[in-house]
Amino acid sequence: MAIPATVALNAYARAAGMGGGAAMPQVGAVAKESSGGSFGDFLEKAISETVDTGKVSESRMASTAAAKDTSLVDVVTAVSEAETTLQTVVAVRDKVISAYLDIMKMPI
Template sequence: MEIGTAAANAYMKAAQSAVKVEGGADELSGISGQPFGQFLDAAISKTTGAASQAENAITSAAMGNADLVDVVTAVAAAEATLETVVAVRDQVIKAYQEVMRMPI
């Protein structure tokens, strides 16, 4: 049951950072905003955008128009974004597997 709790906590933290919480409450019932599918679409868009920025920085550096520090920063940001999305995905899969194991 520990996996389900970890997944719920990971989802809660991600959801709270993406949407406003009404009345400052930290309860799931207080979260309003976009559906989960739209939340995932936004996360994937951010990941794609970060990867695109990193590619542009690498191309600029290869052409001599960008500093190496800018390239490293863009690549690190893209990597952190991708790792976050992968971690959330893993927790969602674990939570789904836990739900599927529950007796009816």
């Protein structure tokens, strides 16, 4: 099953902490960092957005199962978006762990 590019881009944007995925930064644009933000804050935001995406997908599935006014296409899109977001977060986690292990292997 192929995931539409827009769903993947929106999920990646949310996982990268760029907001709700509504707008992607332009190539070559300078990212504006908040002066008080830390890596821990970034991770907390990314995880909360991943959880929110999963909740939206679950609510759409529940409303469809209850025969409310929800399109099956919306449900499939929400589920694939949640899946892509989770895969992105897992990939970032794996890279962070790999970098940590590389740093731990460095001689002092």
